[in-house]
Amino acid sequence: MGTVSAIRFSASERPAELGCPNCGFTAWCLPAGLTSHESKQFNDRVEHRRPLKRGEHLHNAGSAQTSLYVINSGFLKTSLVDGDGREQVTGFPMTGDLIGMEAIDSGKYLCTRIALEDSRLCGMRFADFEDLGHTIPALQHHFHRVMGAEIARDHGIMLLLGAMRAEERVATFLLSLSRRFSARGYSGTHFRLPMTRQDIGSYLGLQIETVSRVLSRFSYNELIAIDVKDIEIKSLSRLQQIIGDPETRRSATRRTRSETD
Amino acid sequence: MGTVSAIRFSASERPAELGCPNCGFTAWCLPAGLTSHESKQFNDRVEHRRPLKRGEHLHNAGSAQTSLYVINSGFLKTSLVDGDGREQVTGFPMTGDLIGMEAIDSGKYLCTRIALEDSRLCGMRFADFEDLGHTIPALQHHFHRVMGAEIARDHGIMLLLGAMRAEERVATFLLSLSRRFSARGYSGTHFRLPMTRQDIGSYLGLQIETVSRVLSRFSYNELIAIDVKDIEIKSLSRLQQIIGDPETRRSATRRTRSETD
DNA sequence: CGTAGGTTTGAATTGGGTCAATACAGGTGG
DNA sequence: CCACCTGTATTGACCCAATTCAAACCTACG
Numbered sequence: 001m002g003t004v005s006a007i008r009f010s011a012s013e014r015p016a017e018l019g020c021p022n023c024g025f026t027a028w029c030l031p032a033g034l035t036s037h038e039s040k041q042f043n044d045r046v047e048h049r050r051p052l053k054r055g056e057h058l059h060n061a062g063s064a065q066t067s068l069y070v071i072n073s074g075f076l077k078t079s080l081v082d083g084d085g086r087e088q089v090t091g092f093p094m095t096g097d098l099i100g101m102e103a104i105d106s107g108k109y110l111c112t113r114i115a116l117e118d119s120r121l122c123g124m125r126f127a128d129f130e131d132l133g134h135t136i137p138a139l140q141h142h143f144h145r146v147m148g149a150e151i152a153r154d155h156g157i158m159l160l161l162g163a164m165r166a167e168e169r170v171a172t173f174l175l176s177l178s179r180r181f182s183a184r185g186y187s188g189t190h191f192r193l194p195m196t197r198q199d200i201g202s203y204l205g206l207q208i209e210t211v212s213r214v215l216s217r218f219s220y221n222e223l224i225a226i227d228v229k230d231i232e233i234k235s236l237s238r239l240q241q242i243i244g245d246p247e248t249r250r251s252a253t254r255r256t257r258s259e260t261d
Numbered sequence: 262m263g264t265v266s267a268i269r270f271s272a273s274e275r276p277a278e279l280g281c282p283n284c285g286f287t288a289w290c291l292p293a294g295l296t297s298h299e300s301k302q303f304n305d306r307v308e309h310r311r312p313l314k315r316g317e318h319l320h321n322a323g324s325a326q327t328s329l330y331v332i333n334s335g336f337l338k339t340s341l342v343d344g345d346g347r348e349q350v351t352g353f354p355m356t357g358d359l360i361g362m363e364a365i366d367s368g369k370y371l372c373t374r375i376a377l378e379d380s381r382l383c384g385m386r387f388a389d390f391e392d393l394g395h396t397i398p399a400l401q402h403h404f405h406r407v408m409g410a411e412i413a414r415d416h417g418i419m420l421l422l423g424a425m426r427a428e429e430r431v432a433t434f435l436l437s438l439s440r441r442f443s444a445r446g447y448s449g450t451h452f453r454l455p456m457t458r459q460d461i462g463s464y465l466g467l468q469i470e471t472v473s474r475v476l477s478r479f480s481y482n483e484l485i486a487i488d489v490k491d492i493e494i495k496s497l498s499r500l501q502q503i504i505g506d507p508e509t510r511r512s513a514t515r516r517t518r519s520e521t522d
Numbered sequence: 523c524g525t526a527g528g529t530t531t532g533a534a535t536t537g538g539g540t541c542a543a544t545a546c547a548g549g550t551g552g
Numbered sequence: 553c554c555a556c557c558t559g560t561a562t563t564g565a566c567c568c569a570a571t572t573c574a575a576a577c578c579t580a581c582g
Contacts (some may be wrong), residue, residue: 080420083506088420104409104417111416130402144391147408148365154415155363155372159341159349162423162466166570197529205423207571212530228529228578240417244345427538458561468539473562489547489561528578535572545562552555 002261007145023048024070024122032142042139045128051120052076058113058121066107067123069101074119074193079202080111089203090157092195094118095184098146100126116194161205169204170214171242174224180232190232280329284309285331285383288357291405303400307390313337313376321373329361335380336455339464341372350464351418353377353456357443359407377455398442422466425504430465431475432503435485439494450494 020154025041025046034042047067052058061081071093078091090111093099104126118227160169162259179206182188193200197208204211218224223239225232233239286307287300295303308328313319319330322342332354339352339360351372354360364370365387394401421430443449454461458469465472479485484500486493496498 022329080416082420082424082505086420086424086505088416088424090416090419101409102413105413106410108457110413126539130398130405133401134395134398134492136393140401141391141395144408145366147405147412148362149367151408151411151415152363152371154412154419155341155349157419158351158415158422159343159347161419162463163343163347163349202423208529209531209572210570214571216530244343244347456558469561470540470563471538474538477562523582525580525582527580530577531575533572533574535570536568537571538567539569540567541565543562543564545560547560548558550555551553552559 004052024096024120025124027072028098029139029142030069032136032138034136034138038136038139041136042132045124045132047125049121049123049182051118053113054117056086056115058115059109060112061108061110063109064107064127066100066103066109068098068126068129069121069123071095071097071099072122073118074121074244075116076119077116077195077199078113078257089195090154092199092203094180098150101147101150107153112160116199166204166206166210167214167217168243169206170200170211170218171239173200173204174231175236175243176235178236189236193229193231196209206216263342266472272459277477285333285357285381286385288333288360289331290400290403293399294395295397295399299397299400302397303393306393308386310382310386311385312379312381315378316375316494317376319374319376319382320370322369322371324370327361327364327368327370327387329359329387329390330382330384331382332356332358332360333341333383335382336377337374337380338377338456338460339372339374346391350456350460351415353460355441362411377460397509427467427471428475428478429477430467431461431472432500434461434465435451435492435494436497436500436504450497454490454492 023043024047025042029039029042052074058076059065061256073095075092075094076099077089078093079087079089081087093113099113107259129143133143152183158174164172176189177191177193181191195203197211200206201208201211206214215224215226218239219226223233223235223242225234272385284307286302286303290300290303310330313335319337320326334356335354336353337360338350339354340348340350341349354374360374361370362383363372390404394404421433436450438454439449442452456464458472461467462469464470467475476485477489479500480487482502484496486495
């Protein structure tokens with residue numbers, strides 16, 4: 001469960017033509033549209049990491065090293081623990097996501113990151129990353145967009161936590177996962193929830209019993225089919241309607257199918 | 262109430278030796294430690310803005326121009342409005358704060374920003390800002406730290422919204438305002454709340470009645486003295502104890518002074 | 523195959539929301 | 553100057569969505 005350490009290959013150890021095979025950063029850089037020369041520069045700074053096993057911590061809150069990571073494959077959870085031992089899950093980063101940006105200001109990670117399933121990731125020291133940005137404007141710009149997107153995402157979660165009812169929160173969560181799986185080429189309607197009900201509850205500001213009950217209700221009303229962690233979304237549109245519609249809210253809340261009864 | 266437009270002075274219109282008098286950006290740059298030459302480069306790109314009157318919108322959600330702003334003086338509120346007209350206040354930026362970063366990704370502001378009191382701000386087009394970053398590494402680094410700090414702040418609010426009870430939220434809010442006023446040289450124990458109860462409620466995920474009741478209770482228990490918007494914090498430490506302490510929570514919740522009754 | 527952690531479901535409880543009435547402050551115009 | 557009005561704040565009474573408490577029930581893995 002300890003923090004894993006980075007493995008840095010020297011140029012000689014790693015065949016140059018291989019680059020970083022299936023490197024998360026390489027994929028992450030694609031939208032930036034780097035030239036092959038820039039791409040090589042970039043690749044040389046990447047710290048390749050051994051895989052994280054399920055349950056392993058990438059780092060804990062307060063630890064001092066400041067690298068950014070891109071998830072190559074897998075699923076993590078990001079959580080804060082406040083002074084009183086209360087946990088708040090702030091995100092579930094998956095393949096292609098950049099993580100660790102909250103550490104830039106203080107030089108310490110402020111949250112703990114744990115693998116929800118066996119994962120692989122690539123890291124880069126933030127100082128190196130910033131250096132590259134100075135010589136590769138496209139990279140810099142891409143980085144700024146990703147940080148801006150993270151801030152926008154966080155604002156969306158504030159809306160969820162501050163203004164939505166339990167069913168809306170769960171529906172929003174499922175739709176968000178659906179979109180993220182779709183964007184990565186997986187099915188957006190049939191997938192496995194890699195996190196526990198506890199994790200979902202913490203993320204959504206709900207108790208586990210509430211999460212469980214809402215999922216059961218959605219299942220009863222045939223919006224989804226669910227077998228513990230295996231979920232199939234049967235109607236994206238009806239799930240979407242749950243959010244913000246007081247009418248739909250009422251009919252889906254009670255244990256009543258929309259037509260019958 | 263409409264969006265104000267930027268005024269850009271040409272070099273000839275604006276006396277070079279004046280720079281930007283009391284420019285928010287100049288102050289914002291201080292921690293970056295720019296040389297005077299860099300500072301001048303920077304200053305030349307700042308778009309000076311006319312003051313915002315109380316109630317005026319800096320911009321609305323969806324508007325396309327993407328500048329970053331530093332608040333020179335004053336107080337704003339940042340809020341999202343979702344499809345169903347629900348408002349979520351995501352922050353109360355004040356003097357020295359950098360705002361607008363959520364627009365970098367999509368090129369559109371995702372939230373509305375309104376002046377809570379007469380304010381002045383300086384803006385800079387994001388593209389200009391990024392250009393300067395390429396030639397001034399210290400500026401770039403400072404910007405990254407500020408963005409990272411914003412992400413960290415947002416995570417803290419998620420903890421507040423997802424895991425705290427009403428009294429803890431209000432106590433956290435008051436302490437955060439106290440710290441921010443202190444950091445700017447104002448009193449950290451006696452200040453004016455520039456926002457309405459409605460705004461506070463939206464920010465904290467509570468109804469206005471709840472906000473009002475919690476403040477009344479704090480006042481009854483002599484943690485604070487409050488006259489509508491004028492607030493005096495009588496015990497920072499007891500306010501701090503509210504957060505996360507179930508014992509204190511109970512005794513402060515009921516209308517009972519800690520000793521008497 | 524046993525057990526610890528995770529999940530579901532029911533019943534009782536409650537913190538905060540909703541509804542309603544009143545109070546109050548700051549304009550505004552006569 | 554006062555009378556009026558509008559938006560904001562406070563307070564009380566009641567209610568309900570979500571939590572808490574409790575009891576099975578899985579199911580994964582050592």
